[in-house]
Each structure stands twice: as structure tokens, then as C-alpha cells.
Amino acid sequence: MTDKPEDQTRPANKAVTKPGEKPLSPRAAAARAVRAVTMDKRSLDAALAEILPLVTPKDRGLAQELSYGTLRHHGHLFAIARALLWKPLEYQDRIVFCLLLVGLYQLEYTRIPDHAVMHPTVEAVHDLGRPRSGPLTNAVLRNWRRKREEVLRAIAADAGPDFRFAFPPWMLKRLRGDWPKHWENIVRYSNERPPLCMRVNRRQWTRDDCLSHFRKQNFDANPTAAEDGIVLGRRTVSKVREAIATGQMAVQDTSAQLAAALLAPKDGEEVLDACAAPGGKTGHILEMAPKAKVTAADLNLFRLFKVKQVLALRKSKAALFAADAAELGYWWPGKFDAVLLDSPCSGLGVLNRHPDIKHLRRESDIAEYAKLQQALLRSLWRLVAPGGRLVYVTCSILPEENNLQIKRFLRLVHDASIEDPGDDYGIDTGHGRQRLPGVHGGDGFFYALLRKTGGDGDGGGDGDNPGGTGGGA
Numbered sequence: 429m430t431d432k433p434e435d436q437t438r439p440a441n442k443a444v445t446k447p448g449e450k451p452l453s454p455r456a457a458a459a460r461a462v463r464a465v466t467m468d469k470r471s472l473d474a475a476l477a478e479i480l481p482l483v484t485p486k487d488r489g490l491a492q493e494l495s496y497g498t499l500r501h502h503g504h505l506f507a508i509a510r511a512l513l514w515k516p517l518e519y520q521d522r523i524v525f526c527l528l529l530v531g532l533y534q535l536e537y538t539r540i541p542d543h544a545v546m547h548p549t550v551e552a553v554h555d556l557g558r559p560r561s562g563p564l565t566n567a568v569l570r571n572w573r574r575k576r577e578e579v580l581r582a583i584a585a586d587a588g589p590d591f592r593f594a595f596p597p598w599m600l601k602r603l604r605g606d607w608p609k610h611w612e613n614i615v616r617y618s619n620e621r622p623p624l625c626m627r628v629n630r631r632q633w634t635r636d637d638c639l640s641h642f643r644k645q646n647f648d649a650n651p652t653a654a655e656d657g658i659v660l661g662r663r664t665v666s667k668v669r670e671a672i673a674t675g676q677m678a679v680q681d682t683s684a685q686l687a688a689a690l691l692a693p694k695d696g697e698e699v700l701d702a703c704a705a706p707g708g709k710t711g712h713i714l715e716m717a718p719k720a721k722v723t724a725a726d727l728n729l730f731r732l733f734k735v736k737q738v739l740a741l742r743k744s745k746a747a748l749f750a751a752d753a754a755e756l757g758y759w760w761p762g763k764f765d766a767v768l769l770d771s772p773c774s775g776l777g778v779l780n781r782h783p784d785i786k787h788l789r790r791e792s793d794i795a796e797y798a799k800l801q802q803a804l805l806r807s808l809w810r811l812v813a814p815g816g817r818l819v820y821v822t823c824s825i826l827p828e829e830n831n832l833q834i835k836r837f838l839r840l841v842h843d844a845s846i847e848d849p850g851d852d853y854g855i856d857t858g859h860g861r862q863r864l865p866g867v868h869g870g871d872g873f874f875y876a877l878l879r880k881t882g883g884d885g886d887g888g889g890d891g892d893n894p895g896g897t898g899g900g901a
């Protein structure tokens with residue numbers, strides 16, 4: 429998973445429609461994005477990368493907001509749309525169904541006045557190539573306005589968790605089981621728009637300077653629990669774009685910022701950021717220790733290119749490698765003082781930033797992630813110099829990917845000790861700390877700080893075999 433914010437801070441590029449071609453309306457664009465995720469099972473990022481260039485720059489923010497919002501509340505909106513339709517739609521009208529969801533989202537969850545929702549949403553059927561669906565779209569949205577309470581009562585009578593919480597049942601079951609005291613807050617926060625959290629580039633200015641810069645312009649700006657972190661009000665979006673373009677700030681959630689802080693890189697140290705792309709934490713490491721010798725690796729060459737862009741913006745340098753970190757430890761010649769393993773994971777701690785995860789993730793994926801995470805830990809541990817440290821981080825809130833993973837790892841190796849980063853890092857699980865969304869102010873992240881004590885090395889018995897990864901946690 430990435431720490432990427434939702435779209436509003438993306439630079440407004442030119443539309444790429446052909447001469448004479450009409451740009452795509454924001455409602456039609458959102459309907460396409462919703463279809464891409466819910467029906468074609470594509471990631472929202474990938475879908476928007478294709479769709480947004482067809483929208484005029486001034487409408488892109490709205491198209492994104494409607495896409496994200498509709499996906500966050502999809503389970504709820506889906507049940508309403510189904511209840512309002514008097515007959516099932518045909519296969520080719522799937523896109524009209526998605527447009528209805530976008531329309532209902534606006535009526536139910538945004539402050540856009542009803543009259544400003546109705547006409548452009550109904551008109552969007554033309555952009556979608558379904559001109560004959562205008563009357564149906566109009567009727568469904570009007571019926572919702574007229575019969576909202578009645579429809580809600582009818583649905584609620586036999587509603588499942590999809591409708592009540594807009595969460596897939598398996599995810600909800602896990603959250604209830606793993607976090608019986610906190611699951612309701614987690615669910616609520618996961619369905620909200622995330623706050624605009626930024627990291628101030630301490631090499632360019634201080635957090636205090638940055639706060640007073642925004643406050644002087646009467647913008648909401650407040651410090652967060654992370655040393656370089658601030659949270660800004662929504663009105664600042666255009667100002668933030670300028671600051672991002674010059675490398676003065678980066679969009680990064682408070683919990684994500686705590687990862688590099690826990691690694692605490694120092695000038696002159698050899699540092700490995702093993703799953704680095706798109707480079708949010710690599711950039712942070714180099715802001716904290718500009719003279720550290722940083723190696724950034726990622727399996728995905730395309731995403732690694734983004735790390736290059738992030739660093740170029742900050743005039744920072746790192747050695748970049750496209751490599752499988754689960755194998756790196758078995759052939760890399762050197763050792764590192766500090767290794768950051770920001771592991772691939774289910775992403776269940778960042779559902780408000782990535783609502784498509786609710787549609788794309790399967791319960792069976794968790795065991796696969798757990799297997800990979802254990803392989804990554806075991807491989808990368810070999811690269812930690814004696815006395816050095818490895819910080820294991822995920823944006824998951826599932827124990828299998830987090831504390832149980834570390835517990836298992838510590839049973840297998842005999843030269844590792846775990847250090848407690850303290851209460852800022854959330855709940856003490858006994859094998860690392862867990863920040864929960866909606867509970868600790870920010871995304872859900874897990875952290876474990878492991879120190880190499882100089883014992884007898886990898887005790888798993890398959891130390892030279894990168895394929896011998898064992899089972900899940």
C-alpha cells in the first residue's frame with residue numbers, strides 16, 4: 429500500500445481529449461471509476477490515472493471526490509439503489525447503475541444542493557453513451573428524495589453489514605474479533621474523508637514557520653503527533669500544491685511519518701529502505717539525515733521511478749534498485765546500520781485513503797501477505813549489521829500481519845531483541861505497537877523496532893534458502 433493522499437493535491441495537468449472532443453463530465457468520470465473498481469476489480473489509482481485526463485482540470489477535484497466518496501459508502505448506496513430500481517438493469521447498463529450510486533452519494537453525503545446534483549447527473553448519461561437512461565436516472569434520484577425514510581426503513585428490516593457499515597462482512601468480522609473495543613471507531617473513521625496531513629521538509633523550513641505561514645493567511649493549520657507533521661484545513665489545497673511542487677512539503681499521514689522517526693537515521697549511516705516505492709519514507713529519511721547513505725529498493729520498477737521523482741524534487745540522492753527484498757538478504761554483499769521494511773500488506777489501516785481496498789481485497793489474501801512478510805523479515809534481517817536495527821512497519825491493523833508476525837520471527841531468530849517505541853506509537857501488543865484509525869489520530873499502522881544483538885543468527889534452519897519462507901504468522 430501507499431501513503432498517497434487522495435487526489436486533491438495532484439497537479440492540474442491539461443486535459444488530453446482530442447480536438448473537438450467533449451471533455452468527460454465529473455459525474456460520468458466518477459461512474460467510470462466506480463465501475464472499474466467494483467466490477468472490473470481494478471485499483472482506483474490505476475482507473476483514475478486513465479480517466480482523469482479526460483476531464484477538464486477544473487473538474488478533476490470533483491471527479492475524484494465523487495469517486496472516492498462513492499466507493500467509501502458503496503455498500504450503503506448499493507442497497508439503496510437496488511431498492512429503488514423496479515427491475516434489474518441489463519448487463520450493458522452497469523455503468524448507469526454506477527452513475528446512480530454517484531448521484532445517491534451526492535444527495536446523501538455531500539453538501540451539493542439537490543438541484544445542482546440532479547441535472548448534471550442525469551445529463552452524464554450522454555457522456556456514458558447511455559442517452560436513453562436519462563429518465564430512469566432522473567426517476568430513481570427523485571424517488572430517493574421523495575421516499576428516503578420509507579426506503580431506508582424497508583432496507584433496514586433485513587440489512588446486512590454491507591448496508592449498515594459499508595464494509596465487507598469478512599472485514600467487519602475480523603475487526604470485531606481483533607478490536608472488540610475499537611471496531612466501531614475504526615469503521616467510522618475508515619468511511620470518512622481523511623484529514624489533509626502533511627510533512628514539512630525540515631531542510632527547507634521549520635514546522636513553526638510553516639504553521640505561521642498558513643495561519644497568517646487565515647488557514648487552519650495545526651501540529652500533529654509527528655515531529656514534522658501538520659494537519660491543514662481543506663481550503664488550503666491550492667496552497668499545498670505549490671508547496672508540494674517545490675518540495676517544501678509532502679502529503680503524508682501522521683502514522684506514516686512515525687515510521688522514519690522510529691528508524692531515526694543518522695548522517696553517515698548505511699540505510700536500506702527495502703520496499704521504498706513511491707518513496708514517501710525515503711524522502712523523509714533523507715530529510716532527517718541528508719548525509720545518510722541510503723539504498724532504496726522495490727520490486728516494482730515503475731513505482732521505483734516515482735521514488736526517483738520524489739527525491740529529485742528534494743534534491744536528495746539514494747541508490748535505487750529494482751529487487752525482490754525477499755531475496756535481497758541472500759545475495760547483497762554489504763550490511764546496513766538501519767533497515768526499514770515498510771511491508772506490503774492488506775492495507776486495512778488506510779481504507780479511507782484507499783476505499784477500493786474494500787472491493788479488491790479477499791480474506792484469503794491475508795495469509796499470502798503474512799507469508800510474504802515473514803520471508804521479507806527473514807531475508808532483510810541478514811542485512812542488519814551487528815548492533816543495527818530493523819523497523820518493521822505495515823499499514824494493516826490485523827495481528828496476523830503485525831504482532832503475530834513479529835512474535836513468530838522472534839521465535840525463529842536468536843540474535844534479535846525488540847525495543848518499545850513508546851505510547852506515541854499506539855497500543856502495546858507485546859510484540860510491537862499498533863496505531864488504530866479513529867483511535868490514535870491518523871491511519872492504522874503497526875511498528876516494531878528490532879535490534880541485532882549479535883547472537884547466533886538466523887535460527888530458522890533455512891537461512892540460505894530464500895524459498896523456505898514457512899507458513900503465515
Ligand SMILES: C[S@@+](CC[C@H](N)C(=O)[O-])C[C@H]1O[C@@H](n2cnc3c(N)ncnc32)[C@H](O)[C@@H]1O
Nearest residue numbers: 429703704705706707708709727728752753770
Ligand atoms: C507499503 S508500500 C511502500 C510505501 C513506501 N515505503 C512509501 O513510504 O512510499 C509497499 C511496497 O512494497 C513493494 N513490494 C512488494 N513486494 C515486494 C518485494 N518482494 N520486494 C520489494 N518490494 C516489494 C511494492 O511494490 C510497494 O511499493
